[in-house]
Amino acid sequence: MTVRRIGxxxxxxxxxxxxxAMLVAHGAxxxxxxxIARGMTEPQGAAIPALVQAFGPDxxxxxxxxxxxxxxxxxxxxxAARLRLExxxxxxxxHECERQAGMASGxxxxxxxxxxxSGRWRSRVERILVVDxxxxxQIQRVMSRSAWPRExxxxxxxxxxxxxxxxxxxxxxxxxxGKSLDxxxxxxxxxxxxxxxxx
Numbered sequence: 001m002t003v004r005r006i007g008x009x010x011x012x013x014x015x016x017x018x019x020x021a022m023l024v025a026h027g028a029x030x031x032x033x034x035x036i037a038r039g040m041t042e043p044q045g046a047a048i049p050a051l052v053q054a055f056g057p058d059x060x061x062x063x064x065x066x067x068x069x070x071x072x073x074x075x076x077x078x079x080a081a082r083l084r085l086e087x088x089x090x091x092x093x094x095h096e097c098e099r100q101a102g103m104a105s106g107x108x109x110x111x112x113x114x115x116x117x118s119g120r121w122r123s124r125v126e127r128i129l130v131v132d133x134x135x136x137x138q139i140q141r142v143m144s145r146s147a148w149p150r151e152x153x154x155x156x157x158x159x160x161x162x163x164x165x166x167x168x169x170x171x172x173x174x175x176x177x178g179k180s181l182d183x184x185x186x187x188x189x190x191x192x193x194x195x196x197x198x199x
């Protein structure tokens with residue numbers, strides 16, 4: 001089997017973006033679902049009209065973009081609101097993912113934070129690579145880079161798939177805690193060559 005499409009996932013603060021950059025350095029085309037979602041929720045973004053219709057103008061900031069803090073507070077407290085949000089964004093993101101992947105000439109890495117939670121990605125990719133780290137490591141990394149309070153980070157972690165659930169879905173796991181970047185790069189390189197040198 002020739003591998004062409006990898007699903008890359010991991011919990012917030014796991015180091016997934018670092019691993020994604022390493023895969024790109026090996027020659028992959030990156031399709032970043034978070035970046036696509038951000039673009040669609042910027043001023044004049046494709047998702048803005050539907051978000052206003054579903055949630056009202058209070059979720060839009062003064063620039064015309066999605067007010068991420070307001071939306072985060074809303075979906076944390078209301079599972080139905082989260083489902084409405086996903087119902088708007090996921091089809092738009094999926095379409096754009098396929099458009100970008102269709103332009104790639106080689107292997108494609110889909111960076112999907114909620115790959116396991118969505119349940120839709122297993123059939124779209126040939127391999128799943130999970131970046132794993134202890135929950136406390138995730139929390140400390142996010143607090144350091146984003147200046148979020150611990151409670152906010154803990155809520156995000158709690159809404160994501162558990163570490164065992166992600167590992168169970170994986171074809172390979174990169175454990176990213178206490179490793180140098182060089183050691184992490186070597187491990188990612190071994191996975192790359194194992195998958196993409198298959199004939």
